Structures are given as C-alpha cells and as structure tokens.
Amino acid sequence: MPSANESTMTTYRDAGVDIDAGEETVRRIKPLVRRTFTPGVLADIGAFGSFFALDLSEYEQPVLVSSVDGVGTKLKVAFRTDKHDTVGQDLVNHCVNDIAVCGARPLYFLDYFATGKLDPDVAEQIVLGFTQACRENGCALIGGETAEMPDLYKSGEYDLAGTIVGIVEKRKILDGSRVEAGDVLIGLPSTGLHTNGYSLARKVLFARFDVGDAPEELQGETLGEALLRVHRSYLHAIGALCAGDAVHALVHVTGGGIPGNTARVIPDGLRFDVDYAAWERPPLFRLIQRLGTVPEEDMRRTFNLGIGLVAIVPRSGVEAVLETLEGLGEKPIPLGNVL
Numbered sequence: 001m002p003s004a005n006e007s008t009m010t011t012y013r014d015a016g017v018d019i020d021a022g023e024e025t026v027r028r029i030k031p032l033v034r035r036t037f038t039p040g041v042l043a044d045i046g047a048f049g050s051f052f053a054l055d056l057s058e059y060e061q062p063v064l065v066s067s068v069d070g071v072g073t074k075l076k077v078a079f080r081t082d083k084h085d086t087v088g089q090d091l092v093n094h095c096v097n098d099i100a101v102c103g104a105r106p107l108y109f110l111d112y113f114a115t116g117k118l119d120p121d122v123a124e125q126i127v128l129g130f131t132q133a134c135r136e137n138g139c140a141l142i143g144g145e146t147a148e149m150p151d152l153y154k155s156g157e158y159d160l161a162g163t164i165v166g167i168v169e170k171r172k173i174l175d176g177s178r179v180e181a182g183d184v185l186i187g188l189p190s191t192g193l194h195t196n197g198y199s200l201a202r203k204v205l206f207a208r209f210d211v212g213d214a215p216e217e218l219q220g221e222t223l224g225e226a227l228l229r230v231h232r233s234y235l236h237a238i239g240a241l242c243a244g245d246a247v248h249a250l251v252h253v254t255g256g257g258i259p260g261n262t263a264r265v266i267p268d269g270l271r272f273d274v275d276y277a278a279w280e281r282p283p284l285f286r287l288i289q290r291l292g293t294v295p296e297e298d299m300r301r302t303f304n305l306g307i308g309l310v311a312i313v314p315r316s317g318v319e320a321v322l323e324t325l326e327g328l329g330e331k332p333i334p335l336g337n338v339l
Helices: 019-034 074-081 087-100 120-137 198-205 223-227 235-243 257-265 283-292 296-302 315-327
Strands: 062-070 105-115 140-148 158-169 184-189 249-252 272-274 307-313 333-338
Touching: 019 120, 019 140, 062 087, 074 087, 074 158, 074 198, 074 223, 087 105, 087 120, 087 158, 087 235, 087 249, 105 120, 120 140, 120 158, 184 315, 198 223, 198 283, 235 307, 235 315, 249 257, 257 272, 257 296, 257 307, 283 296, 307 315, 307 333
Parallel strands: 105 140
Antiparallel strands: 062 158, 105 158, 184 307, 184 333, 249 307, 272 333
C-alpha cells in the first residue's frame, strides 16, 4: 500500500503544466528558429538571454528602434478554424511594419506564447509562422518565452505577443517632421483586415456565418480564409522609398484606421484630407458594413478598408514614387492631400 505521503503527492502535471510537452516543443522549434539566424546572432536558443552583435560600420549615428504588439482577437479565428501557421506571420509582419515606417531596418524579434495546455503540434505551427516571416523580412528570431498557464486560458486557446528591434541612421528617422502642406498621400493595398477590427468583424460575421461558409460577396473564399489572410509586410516597398529619400512620412494603418494613424505624423497646424472613393473597398469590408449596418465613421476608424500603408510624399515627387512602387509590382493609389 502507498504511504500517506505517496497517496497525497501532487505533481506539476497534476496542476496542469506538462514539462515533457515543453521540452518536446523546444526540440521541434530549434531547427526552425536556427534558420532565421543572421550573422549578428551569438547564442542558440535556450540561454537565459539573447545576444546580438551590432555591425555599426555603415552608420554615423545609429539609433535602435523597438516596438511590441500582439495579434488581438484574430486569434479567435485561428482557434475556430484550427489553423495556426499564419498568426505568427501576422505578428512578425505587424511589428516589422511599425518600425519600418520610422525608417528602421529590423534586426531581431522575440516572441511570447502563452497557453492553457501546451500542444506541441500547435506551438510548432505558430513558430513556423514566426520563422517564415522573420526569414522574409531578414530578421532573426533570437529568443522567446512559452508559458503554460491552465488557470488563465481556456482549453485550446493561447495568446501571442512580440517585440522587434531595428536600426536606423539618426538623420534618416521618419517622424513626420518633414511633412508640409501640399504633400500627397499614396496608399498601398492591404491583404485584408490585417490584425485590427476583429472584435467588430467577428460580432457581425459569426452571427450569420461560420468559418467554413463562403458568402457570395467573397467570391468563392471561405470566411475563415478571408479573415486569416496574413497581415502583409511592407518592408521591401518602404526600403525602396527610403533609399531614394522620396518620402516625408510613412503610416502603418492599424487600429484607428487611416484617419487615426495618419494623424500621428501630421505636424501641428496642418490637416489632411482622404478621398475614400479613390479605391474600391474590398468585399470583406463591404460585407461587414452591410450585415452589421456599421456606420461609415466606425468603418473608417476601425478598419484599414483595403489600405495598409500610406506614404506622404512631396507633390514634386509623386510620379517618381508611383513609378518606383509600380516597378516593385505594387498598385499605389493617390488618395489624399496634406492641407
């Protein structure tokens, strides 16, 4: 018979945390993470801290630029579809865009993955997304944290957050200070909702449809596919524009839409005007507005409405900027002015 002490023993697994699953997850993701390593990475994953050696040979006054963000309730769609290989890409690309519009080049990324019960298959898919986006953006996935917390998260759910660090020459920082009256706003298309507005979108759409449904407006695409479209990276387009010193400011259109985010780079005393008829609003946004009878003001302040990046350029440089972007295969849209 077991002793009194043996009969009352409680293990970490009994409390809901599976150390073996954690070790299996690390084993799976190590080769994925190593594929993102750039020359600056000095340590493998598993150390207490991450090390990155800066090459400052090309900089006179280097400035580090950092940002942190999450994926938000878009994760609820991933749970509902049981598809987890895109939300990691969303997170990396969102963070990359946030520092790229400041003129920065990404150096490395760190992630935080928290869940109620760690599933190595799900974790592997998420990290696969991280690594794919890191490689596409030329930055290293240098470290991260996986936390299993059964009392905080429902079964099958998790949360993601990420931090990115990049570098820019001080004199090349884009902060809106160069914006002036007469400048033109040029937009680049988004791939969908990106990572904003999902609380409203889910409330409206899932009241009528499930993720496998294909509303007529979506032209054969299921609702799940449309909602999980990856938040695209604008790094290469931004790099081309910054190389030519062709922009006065750049705007990543996230929560707050075009008006809320553009206002962040407009100097005091100036204002801007956006022509919302300058582009065709993608079907998913039209579907949300129609089904939810969403006021136009809410649509504009909640969603990107099909424009994920705005470049603010001097009027004299508009033709050159359009030519540069079109040469990259982009479809730039002049959509407003600074007044």
